[in-house]
Amino acid sequence: MTQRILVRGATLAQGTTTDILIADGVFAELGTGLSDAKATVIDGSGLLALPGLVDLHTHLREPGFEHSETILTGSRAAAMGGFTAVHAMANTSPVADTAGVVEQVQALGRDAGFVTVRPVGAVTIGLEGRQLAEIGAMATSRAKVRVFSDDGKCVSDALLMRRALEYVKTFGGVVAQHAQEPRLTVDAQMNEGALSSELGLEGWPAVAEEAIIARDVLLAEHVGARLHICHLSTAGSVDVVRWAKARGIDVTAEVTPHHLLLTEDLASSYDARFKVNPPLRSREDITALRAGLADGTIDIIATDHAPHPVEDKDCAWSDAAFGMVGLESALSVVQAALIETEILGWSDIERVLSRVPASIGDLHGYEKGIAAGAPAELTLVDTAARRDFAPTDLRGKSHNSPYLGSALPGRVIATIHNGYATVRNGELVSTEEVAEHAVQSGGDLRG
Numbered sequence: 254m255t256q257r258i259l260v261r262g263a264t265l266a267q268g269t270t271t272d273i274l275i276a277d278g279v280f281a282e283l284g285t286g287l288s289d290a291k292a293t294v295i296d297g298s299g300l301l302a303l304p305g306l307v308d309l310h311t312h313l314r315e316p317g318f319e320h321s322e323t324i325l326t327g328s329r330a331a332a333m334g335g336f337t338a339v340h341a342m343a344n345t346s347p348v349a350d351t352a353g354v355v356e357q358v359q360a361l362g363r364d365a366g367f368v369t370v371r372p373v374g375a376v377t378i379g380l381e382g383r384q385l386a387e388i389g390a391m392a393t394s395r396a397k398v399r400v401f402s403d404d405g406k407c408v409s410d411a412l413l414m415r416r417a418l419e420y421v422k423t424f425g426g427v428v429a430q431h432a433q434e435p436r437l438t439v440d441a442q443m444n445e446g447a448l449s450s451e452l453g454l455e456g457w458p459a460v461a462e463e464a465i466i467a468r469d470v471l472l473a474e475h476v477g478a479r480l481h482i483c484h485l486s487t488a489g490s491v492d493v494v495r496w497a498k499a500r501g502i503d504v505t506a507e508v509t510p511h512h513l514l515l516t517e518d519l520a521s522s523y524d525a526r527f528k529v530n531p532p533l534r535s536r537e538d539i540t541a542l543r544a545g546l547a548d549g550t551i552d553i554i555a556t557d558h559a560p561h562p563v564e565d566k567d568c569a570w571s572d573a574a575f576g577m578v579g580l581e582s583a584l585s586v587v588q589a590a591l592i593e594t595e596i597l598g599w600s601d602i603e604r605v606l607s608r609v610p611a612s613i614g615d616l617h618g619y620e621k622g623i624a625a626g627a628p629a630e631l632t633l634v635d636t637a638a639r640r641d642f643a644p645t646d647l648r649g650k651s652h653n654s655p656y657l658g659s660a661l662p663g664r665v666i667a668t669i670h671n672g673y674a675t676v677r678n679g680e681l682v683s684t685e686e687v688a689e690h691a692v693q694s695g696g697d698l699r700g
Contacts (some may be wrong), residue, residue, distance in 0.1 A: 254675070255276070255277055255672055255690075255693055255694055256275075256293065256673040256674070256690055256693075257274075257275065257276045257279060257289060257291050257292040257293065257624035258274075258276075258293050258294075258295060258481075258629075258669060258672075258673075258674065259273070259274050259275070259277040259287060259288070259289050259292035259293070259294050259295070260271065260273040260275070260295045260297040260302065260631070260633065260646060261287075261294060261295070261296055261297055261298070262272075262296070262297050262298040262432040263297030263298075263300050263301070263302035263403030263633060264297075264299075264300065264301055264302065264333050265301075265302055265573055266302075266303060266395070266598075266600045266602070266603045267300065267625060270285075270323075271283050271285065272284060272285060272286065273287075273297070273449065273631070274287050274289055274519065275292075275303065275629040275631070275669065275672055275673065276289075276292075276672070278571065278628065278629055278631050278671050278694050279323060279625075279627060279628060279672065279697050280623060280624060280625055280626065280627050280628075280631075281625065281627055281630050282625070283623070283625055284358070288382060290652055292432065293674075294374060295528065295633070295667055295677075296635060299505065299542060299635065299637070300633045300634060300635055300666055300667075301488060301599060301632060301633070301634045301635075301636050302623060302633055303334070303335070303336060303599070303603050303606065303607065303623075303628030303631070303632045304603060304605075304607040304608065304619060304622045304623055304630055304631065304632070304634055304640050305336065305337025305338065305619070305631055305668070305669070305670060306330065306334070306335045306336040306337065306338075306583075306584065306606045306608065307336065307337070307338045307339075307427075307606065307607050307610040307611045307614065307616060307619060308336050308339040308340065308474065308555055308556050308558070308580065308583075308608040308634055309340045309400070309427075309481075309507060309508075309613060309614055310336070310340065310342065310483060310484070310507060310555035310558075311327065311331065311339040311340060311341055311342065311555075311556060311557075311558045312327075312341070312342050312344065312557070312558055312559045312576070313339070313341045313342075313345075313370070313661075314327070314329040314345065314560060315327075315345065315358070315361065315520035316346065316347065316354070316357065316358075317345045317346025317347065318345065318346060319564075319578045320562055320650060321560045321562055321649070321650060321651050322649055322650045323343070323650065324358065324361040324362050324365055324370060324400060325361070325684070326648070326649050326650045327341075327368055327369045327558070327560070327580070327649055327683075328362060328364075328365045328366075328367035328370065329649070330558070330578070330581055330647065330648045330649035331367065331368045331576045331580045332367040332368055332374065332579040332648075332668045332670065332675040332676050332681065333580070333581045333646075333648045333665065333676060333681055334365045334556075334580040334581045334582070334583050334584060334665060334670075335544060335583075335584050335632035335634065335665040335668055335676075336368055336583075336632075336634070336668070337368050337630040337668060337669075337670040337671075337675075338369035338370075338371065338611065338614075338619075338630070339368055339369070339370060339371070339558075339580075339630075340371045340372075340373050340393050340614050341358050341362070341370055341371070341372050341373060341700070342373050342402060342404045342405070342452075343372070343374055343380070343401075343402060343403070343404070344375075344380060344403075344405040344406075344423060345358075345376040345406060346377050348375070348378075348379050348380055348386075348447065349372055349373065349374055349375055349385050350374065350375035350378050350379065350380075350386035350387060350391075351390065351391070352390040352391050352393075352394035352396070354372075355372035355374055355391050355394060355396040355398050356372075356394050358370060358396070359371070359372055359395065359396040362411070362433070363691070364688065364691070365543075365684075365687075365688070365691075366669055366670075366675075366687040366688045366690065366691030366692075367670065368590040368675070369616065369670070369671075370395075371398075371399075371400070371614055371645060372391075372396050373398070373400045373401065373402050373404070373429070374386065374387075374388065374391040374392075374398040374400070374401045374402075375401065375402070375403055376388070376400075376401045376402060376408050376417045376428060377403055377405045377408065377413065377417075378406065378411075378428075379452060379479050379538055379678055380403045380406050382403065382407075382408060382409060382410055382413065383410075383413075384413075385413065385416060385417060385420065386401075386688055387403060388417070388420050388421065388426075389424075390445055390500045390571065392421075392424050392426060393433055395697070397615075397640055398423070398426070398480070399424075399426045399427065399544045399614065399615040400426065400427055400429055400613070400615075401417065401421060401426060401427070401428050401429065402428065402430070402431065402483065403531075404429065404431045405431060405432060405511070405588065405635055406431060406433075406435075406479035407430065407431050407432060407433040407435060407465060408428075408430060408431075408433050408610050409465070411468060411472065411685075412470055414428070414430070414468075414469060415472050415475070415476060415506055415689055418472055418476040418479075419476050419478065420472055421478060421479065421525070422476060422478040422479070423426065423520035425479075425482050425615075426479070426594065427479040427480065427505075427556050428478070428480055428481065428483040428612060429467075429482075429483050430465065430469050430480065430481070430482055430483060431483050431484075432462045432463075432465035432469070432482055432483065432485075432490070433461055433462060433465065433530070433531065434460075434461040434462075434464050434465050435585055437458055437460065437461035437464075438457055439455075439457075440453050440455045441456060441457035441458075441461075441532075442454040442455045442456075442457070442528070442532075442570065442571060443456065443457060443518075443520045443528070443532045443533070444456065444459075444517040444519070444532045444533060444534050444535065445457050445458040445459070445518060446535065447519075448517055448518065448520065448521070449520075450522060452505075452521065452523045453521075453547065453570070453593040454570070454571070454644075457531065457532045459486075459487040459489050459534070459538075460489070460572065461490075461533055462485075462486060462487055462489075463487060463490050463493055465619070466482055466485075466490055466493045466494065467493050468617040469482075469489055469563050470493065470494070470497035470502050471502075471503050472502075473502055473503060473504060474486075474497075474500065474502045475523035477503075478503070479503050479504075479505075479507070480502075480503065480504045480505075481504070481505045481613060482504065482505070482506040482507065482552065482572075483507060483510070483555075483557070484507060484508065484509050484512065484531055484536065484555070484557050484652075485506050485507065485508050485542065485545070486508075486512050486531040486532070486534050486538065486542070486549060487531075487534055487541075488538050488540075488541030488542075489664075490506075490536060491541045491542060491544070491545040491551065492541075494545070494550050494551070494552040494599075495504045495545070495548075498550065501545050503568075505552040505553070505554065505609075505613055506545075506550070506551045506552055506553075506556040507546065507551065507553045507554065507610075508545070508546060508553075508554055508555075509554070509555060509556060509557045509579065510554060510556065510579060510582070510583045510587055511529065511533070511577060511579065511655060512531075512533070512534065512538075512542055512585065512588040513542055513543060513546075513554075513586070513587070513591065513693055514539070514586050514589060514590045515533050515655060516529065516533055516534070516535060516536050516539060517532065517533045517534055517535055519533060519655070520532075520533065520570075523569075523570045523671075525566045525567070525568065525569075525570050525574075526566060526577060526630050526653055526654065526655045526657075527577075527655050528566075528570060528573050528574075528575055529557075529559075529576055529577050530575035530576065543594075543596050544589065544596075546591070546596070546605060547601075548599065551566035551605075552605065552609050552613070553605045553606070553609050553610045554583070554587060554606050555604050555610065556579035556580055556583045556621055557576070557579065557580065558578055558579045558580045558649075559575070559576025559577060559579075560578050560649055560650060560651030560653065561574045561576055561649075561653050562650075562651055563652070563653075565653075570582065573599065576653070577596035577653055577654060577655050578649055578653055578654050578689060579650070579654070580640060580647070580649065581646055581647055581648060581649075581654075582654060582656050583606075584602075584606070584632075584663055585640075585642070585656075585662055585663045586656070586667065587602060587606065587660075588636065588662045588663045589661060589662055591635075593662065597681065599636075603643065607619060607622070608620055608622060610669075614652055615665055618630075628671070628672075629669055629671065629672040630671070631667075631668070631669040632665060632667070632668050632669075633665070633666045633667040633668075633669075634663055634664070634665055634666065635663065635664045635666050636662070636663050637664055638662070638664040639660060639661070639662055640660070640661055640664060641659070641660055641661075642654070642656045642657055642658070642659050642661045643657065643658075644657060644662075648681060664677070664679060666678065666679050667679075670673055670692075671691070672694055672696050673687070673690035673691075674690075674694075675687055
């Protein structure tokens with residue numbers, strides 16, 4: 254039998270309180286005074302109910318880099334953070350540039366059962382920026398890839414970028430660009446400015462990001478294709494995207510939780526947990542990014558979860574890898590940066606962390622939110638909780654989080670994916686139980 258769950262007295266993002274009955278993988282009924290003798294009951298009083306969170310930008314590392322993360326461990330980390338779907342980036346080994354690799358990634362995610370894993374296909378073969386990958390084959394494969402990205406590297410060749418945009422247009426796909434002009438960022442280590450000079454670290458100029466975005470929105474307009482901009486980090490980038498949208502160009506953009514909260518000043522510690530691509534920027538940039546989310550210029554929040562083993566981070570700054578893990582901390586950081594500063598409300602968070610990323614990634618059903626008949630993808634959050642973020646809060650293989658030792662608000666109490674619990678009472682459900690429910694529910698039907 255599929256799992257039946259009754260959540261009693263949870264509060265929706267709009268402020269209303271309701272019971273939520275889940276059966277056969279969908280929200281069966283919403284209302285007050287609901288009962289079901291066969292259902293597992295969850296006390297939702299004092300908890301916020303959000304549609305399952307969706308991450309459009311996750312590095313799961315498998316195949317090839319299983320020492321950093323696997324699809325199973327990354328899926329467990331995602332569930333712990335309240336996510337029920339993630340999009341796995343293509344910079345694996347082998348690169349996800351063929352139908353075979355993306356189908357492997359999808360199958361591993363389905364077998365794990367903690368979240369929907371949607372593969373992101375590479376734009377170019379081997380991420381080398383020389384020749385288009387098998388975009389059509391990946392789009393028509395069992396994985397039905399709709400998002401393509403060389404993330405970690407920029408598609409810097411304008412002609413190749415144009416061809417990719419033309420190709421994805423034929424089936425309604427989207428190219429997600431890592432905006433980084435490589436010739437302007439050779440050996441770059443942190444945000445370019447007075448502090449980089451003071452610290453003796455090679456600067457990473459804002460224009461390296463902004464110039465690629467400006468080029469690509471014009472290419473997208475010329476071709477009439479969809480463009481998505483990964484991890485926006487500068488005030489100038491917000492201005493370019495705002496201009497493009499006013500012009501009617503079909504562009505969407507994301508910002509990471511860490512770019513909404515952390516500043517370049519943290520590089521002064523030479524602690525490589527704060528070394529990330531694109532780099533942490535200035536307080537003025539953070540203000541612009543928050544404003545861009547508030548006015549709709551920036552469409553979504555995405556984690557850019559980038560796990561690395563300890564030896565790749567516990568070293569000299571210049572030798573350390575770029576990236577930080579972020580799935581388990583994302584919602585807490587968003588609460589600190591946007592809710593507690595009254596920049597956004599919880600209905601806005603539902604939009605930027607669930608509905609819109611699902612729409613960009615072509616995930617069916619999420620647009621309905623928490624409503625009768627919609628897929629049962631649900632996150633229950635204790636927004637009043639406070640915690641000192643610790644290694645025990647991390648469920649992935651790598652612990653390169655910038656928030657360890659920091660006080661963070663909020664805690665995910667339950668995550669329900671495809672109608673069954675993956676997190677219960679603030680703890681992960683066992684891998685064996687989740688896998689059993691995944692089989693009983695007939696596998697992942699969200700793609």
